[in-house]
Amino acid sequence: xxxxxxxxxxxxxxxxxxxxxxxxxxxxxxxxxxxxxxxxxxxxxxxxxxxxxxxxxxxxxxxxxxxxxxxxxxxxxxxxxxxxxxxxxxxxxxxxxxxxxxxxxxxxxxxxxxxxxxxxxxxxxxxxxxxxxxxxxxxxxxxxxxxxxxxxxxxxxxxxxxxxxxxxxxxxxxxxxxxxxxxxxxxxxxxxxxxxxxxxxxxxxxxxxxxxxxxxx
Amino acid sequence: xxxxxxxxxxxxxxxxxxxxxxxxxxxxxxxxxxxxxxxxxxxxxxxxxxxxxxxxxxxxxxxxxxxxxxxxxxxxxxxxxxxxxxxxxxxxxxxxxxxxxxxxxxxxxxxxxxxxxxxxxxxxxxxxxxxxxxxxxxxxxxxxxxxxxxxxxxxxxxxxxxxxxxxxxxxxxxxxxxxxxxxxxxxxxxxxxxxxxxxxxxxxxxxxxxxxxxxxxxxxxxxxxxxxxxxxxxxxxxxxxxxxxxxxxxxxxxxxxxxxxxxxxxxxxxxxxxxxxxxxxxxxxxxxxxxxxxxxxxxxxxxxxxxxxxxx
Numbered sequence: 346x347x348x349x350x351x352x353x354x355x356x357x358x359x360x361x362x363x364x365x366x367x368x369x370x371x372x373x374x375x376x377x378x379x380x381x382x383x384x385x386x387x388x389x390x391x392x393x394x395x396x397x398x399x400x401x402x403x404x405x406x407x408x409x410x411x412x413x414x415x416x417x418x419x420x421x422x423x424x425x426x427x428x429x430x431x432x433x434x435x436x437x438x439x440x441x442x443x444x445x446x447x448x449x450x451x452x453x454x455x456x457x458x459x460x461x462x463x464x465x466x467x468x469x470x471x472x473x474x475x476x477x478x479x480x481x482x483x484x485x486x487x488x489x490x491x492x493x494x495x496x497x498x499x500x501x502x503x504x505x506x507x508x509x510x511x512x513x514x515x516x517x518x519x520x521x522x523x524x525x526x527x528x529x530x531x532x533x534x535x536x537x538x539x540x541x542x543x544x545x546x547x548x549x550x551x552x553x554x555x556x557x558x559x560x561x562x
Numbered sequence: 563x564x565x566x567x568x569x570x571x572x573x574x575x576x577x578x579x580x581x582x583x584x585x586x587x588x589x590x591x592x593x594x595x596x597x598x599x600x601x602x603x604x605x606x607x608x609x610x611x612x613x614x615x616x617x618x619x620x621x622x623x624x625x626x627x628x629x630x631x632x633x634x635x636x637x638x639x640x641x642x643x644x645x646x647x648x649x650x651x652x653x654x655x656x657x658x659x660x661x662x663x664x665x666x667x668x669x670x671x672x673x674x675x676x677x678x679x680x681x682x683x684x685x686x687x688x689x690x691x692x693x694x695x696x697x698x699x700x701x702x703x704x705x706x707x708x709x710x711x712x713x714x715x716x717x718x719x720x721x722x723x724x725x726x727x728x729x730x731x732x733x734x735x736x737x738x739x740x741x742x743x744x745x746x747x748x749x750x751x752x753x754x755x756x757x758x759x760x761x762x763x764x765x766x767x768x769x770x771x772x773x774x775x776x777x778x779x780x781x782x783x784x785x786x787x788x789x790x791x792x793x794x795x796x797x798x799x800x801x802x803x804x805x806x807x808x809x810x811x812x813x814x815x816x817x818x819x820x821x822x823x824x825x826x827x828x829x830x831x832x833x834x835x836x837x838x839x840x841x842x843x844x845x846x847x848x849x850x851x852x853x854x855x856x857x858x859x860x861x862x863x864x865x866x867x868x869x870x871x872x873x874x
Contacts, residue, residue: 384840400840402728408841409640419583434640437844440645448654455658484688492689495759510658519651525646528637 355436357410357534361542363424369417369479372426375544376415379407392417406540409533426541437528442521449515459509475521563802565829570795573629575749581686583629584782587791590618591770598763599689606759615769626778631794632832635778636845637727645733647844650734656743659724693763700764701815707746708812715858719851720745725808726842728835730798734776739851788828792817795830802831803839 363372369392380387380396382405387396394415401408413430481495543549564570573583594614598606623637630636657805684692711721724738736743774781775797783793796811813819820826833839842850 384841400842402835402839402841403638403641404634404728408638429631434643438643441650445650445654452654452658482682482685484686488686490599492599492759493601493603493606495685510661514650514653518646518653521646521650522643525639525643529643532639 354530355432357413357537358427358429358440359534359538360425360427360537361545363417363426363548365423367422367424367545369419371470372417372424372545373415375547376426376541379540379544382407407537409529410537426545428541430537432533435526435533436530438522438526441526442519444520445515445519449512449519452510452512452515456507456509456512463508490531563799563804563829563831563833565827567785567828569678569786570782570830571780573780575629579629580782583780585783586625587770587774587781587783588787591767594766594770595690595693595763596765598759601759603758606762608762611762611765615713618769618773619732620772622628622777622779626731629780630778631798631830632729633730633779634832637731637778641729642733644844645731645737648736648738648806649733651740652743653816659740660744689760689763692760693767696760697767697815701813702819705813705819705823706745708814709823711742711745712809712812716855719746719855719858721834722836722854723842723847723850725801725839726836726840727801728839728841730776730778730794730801732777735773737781737847739847741774741851766785767815775814788817789821790818791815792820796820796826796828798834799827799829801834803833803835804831807831 348437350362373389373394374390376394377387377389380394382398382401384401385396385398385405395413396415397412398405398408401411407430410430410432411434413428415426415428418425418427483492483495540549573580597614599609626637655811687695707717708721711717718741720739724742727737769789774794775792777794779794781794787793788795792811792813792815796817799807800811802808806829807829810825811817811820812825817826835841
């Protein structure tokens, strides 16, 4: 089975043309400092570099990726950097909606059970008349300042009151993670391509590893 | 790490920007208090508080981009996704569990056997005093729970994952093992939800003060604010890589509780985390209290079973 039909979810493959006349040694020398980060190990063999990351800090500019390979290919028309990066974060973000949908179903099941239990016990009938008859005290200062008169919390006002945990937050988070995956899968490959391009063309102002040198302690 | 308010960097920019980031926190606090004080009874409900809270968080996320405290704390897509995962867990699993085995159960049982008139004396006090007392009682409990987490190993195991964060952002308060989130949420504050307005006013103190504990915004509030309330500066010291400094600033809202017990440290730190800034994955966060606890128990029993070495 060709996994490329679905592994795009967590694999990023792309390429960048090197500046005219740039050798693979020079290209790799420019990119190498990106891998001098805490939690990152890498190996360089001539025109290729492979790396792995474990416990990478948030300050690592490539923290979203866990491993990958970079390769400089030379053709008659010039040289090209090809790269293949793998991100578990993309995969987990893609799967997160399923987890939240499952949690929504668990909450639905608990709610059905609670509703059935309440109906069996005849608890849907409320004794709100008893509560409403009570007049709550209010401080004279609050009366003077115009705060609304206190009331007993208006529970049981809705006939279709939620019994048991609500599935709504889980549905909302499932939706949020769908949007988040789409946004991240577009944004992060763009950012890493821009990072590589800036390094290769010498446009990156901040060339020091972000997490290797804490700025305060 | 920087100690002393006078040594912290100031907000840079024009007069409007400087005034905005100096007075934003006090103005928002007054605005929220005024809202809950005068809101009609139909508005003074939990769903309004949740909507306000979400809206305010989105606004604060925007502020993190406008005026970050540290560039190294800038929110990335991955950090945002991970933070939201923990927030999602808080809204789903932790909330469901809390409703069955947490303080909600005890409070609900007490409230169902509760005679309203017995609490009339509390309700005759001015609303703001009621709100302060509810907030103070909750924070006082939280102070000791949090301090206990830093001083008693079994509790520390639940809290430690939260200290592996290497930056502060608005949703970082939710990052941690669910057991810790459950424990830190325990408190008597929930008992007062039968006083909706005072309870919501107390909650607004949390929204307008403790929400800033984990935020990457360079505020420059007046010193009286920092004397009374917990701030992101205080909390960055609490999260610093320096062990001694991290044993400070335990309260969530009222930093004067730390001042009362001598645990307040005024300052800020940029380098945060544990083990020199190692990041902890979601998987490790979930199993850390159990696996580390198991390791500790095994080590203790192995030490006990070591044969005694005769003195030479």
